[in-house]
Amino acid sequence: MKKKLGLSLAAVATLGSIALTGCGSQSATPAPSSGGTPAANQSASGQQLQIFSWWTGVASSKALNALIGVYKQQYPNVSVINEAVAGGAGSNAKAVLASRMEAGNPPGTFQVHGGNGSLLSWIQAGDMKPLNSLYTKEGWYQDFPQSLLNMLTVNGKIYAVPVDMQRANVLWYNPAIFHKYNLTPPTTFSQFFADAKVLKSHGITPLALANHGNWEATLLWSDVLLGTLGETQYNQLLSGKGSWTSPGVVSAAQTFSKMMAYTNSDYSALHWQQADQMVAQGQAAMNVQGDWAQGYFTTDLHLTPGTGFGWAPTPGTQGVFAAVTDVFGLPSKLKSDTLTLNFLKVLGSEKGQDVFNPLKGTFSPRLDANTSLYDAYSRSAMASFKKDPLALIIGQGGANPGFTNQVNNAMEIFVTNHNVNQFVSAVNSAAQANPLN
Known part of the structure; x- marks a missing residue:
């Protein structure tokens, strides 16, 4: 540091x-x-x-x-x-x-x-x-x-x-739903959107989202950014060595905005546990959260890893451990x-x-x-932690408070108006006002 x-x-x-x-x-x-x-x-x-x-x-x-x-x-x-x-x-x-x-x-x-x-x-x-x-x-x-x-x-x-x-770059999913519709956990954003279209056509919310705490959407955005840029360019951004107006950042914002079309409309009223519960109960197929979701699934809901819930790295982030x-x-x-x-x-x-x-x-x-x-999920996360490069997540220790606060505020607007240029400009302004190096 x-x-x-x-x-x-x-x-x-x-x-x-x-x-x-x-x-x-x-x-x-x-x-x-x-x-x-x-x-x-x-x-x-x-x-x-x-x-x-x-x-x-x-x-x-x-x-x-x-x-x-x-x-x-x-x-x-x-x-x-x-x-x-x-x-x-x-x-x-x-x-x-x-x-x-x-x-x-x-x-x-x-x-x-x-x-x-x-x-x-x-x-x-x-x-x-x-x-x-x-x-x-x-x-x-x-x-x-x-x-x-x-x-x-x-x-x-x-x-x-x-x-x-x-681990913050985890896609949690409902195994029964994925099995029913012959889907596999998406490893790319193209596959995510293909799966999402199938799920939505059957009346299932593809991606459960919560943002009542005004940090959950920022976590999802960070994972999308990591999956779009890759670990090297992503870490350069968070260390103040990259441009927040680069094509990769714009592309990640566009992907995030497109993902919002496959989320629940009441996200602003939900806490993260409620989004997890939607997946557990089959109301939604997927959710992006950190390992704290695993504790909720197993300790609160008494679900068994692998059958009650499944997991995979978020699209594009295989081989990277987003550490919190x-x-x-x-x-x-x-x-x-x-x-x-x-x-x-x-x-x-x-x-x-x-x-x-x-x-x-x-x-x-x-x-x-x-x-x-530890159970099967935690053992898999431990193995990744020991061998894969680490990345930090905005809002979870990855950036200074001033920058994080401004990104959260920009995100609160972005999830409503989906204005990519406005959001990218706001994030860039946040980085200039709160240097990351």
Whole structure:
């Protein structure tokens, strides 16, 4: 991760629709949601560690509780308070976190996506401490792949611990529907549109879409962009080395607009789980989401991978792993680091991750992760993660908050008016106003 121009906290606080986290602090009594003084640890059994996340769904809540259970086994005198704030990709939690950080009342630790997005903004603002000594002590430099560590490192200093790895370029589909109409998961956009025409002729919504959180359509667009440009050109764009008005970007916008004709009309009212449910219930044939959909299918709906739901890379992205990782770090203004560092040790441990990820529907990015704990889908994702080049996703850690916010706003207009030139111009303006290099 290269050093970039930082954002002020005031600017960060205004970006209300970006993927970031929530808050929590470590103190004897729960800290207020804003204001107050820096939280301090207690020396006796009244210790509390408050963590902040957007994990409020069934699968993610079970997974986090299991992880906390591992922590409690090692530190039984510490109470862990999860101040979860619902909202897709953490959009509703962001303002709360920004308020507390600005007031000098930081959380004990908080969830954020690794990459060049919100994590980098907090690092640049001076709100995070490096964790190099923790990595050395725990042996994590050998336990995690270098490609992942690069997403958490600025100027040689590493600032967060990953708890999971998720693949964002996944086309989820209903196997029964595909079998009934003799279809195969599309590997190209031409095949996608051919399949979509067949499905639509039989009264089935080809592609379930949700955009209530104002991030889901951006994820789909990022996957279409990746599939259109390929990994090299796509990564050049997100690193500020490509043109957002290039023919490839225009082509991707045109393809996305064409795909909208095969989606459900009520997408703006649906959360991502509801789009997944449409596929599970046979109301729609396909959906594009990350691995969190796998957790919903298996833990919430109790579906079996391969029969209850199927999966494939999104069109054009075979051989590329679009990486999304949830990470936690050490806020710089805590009065004491002890409780947070102990939690981070558990978070990054083999035991902690092997308890957490199978329930979440994600997988452990540790090189020594026990693959036998995971189902067929997760094992396939793990194999891709270990061998394929990584790409980041806009809104899921792939770009700075200012750029992401403007893209989300442009997307909200684009899904309605389908004006390709206007959208491309807006994205290009976003890149100029919020440099990606």
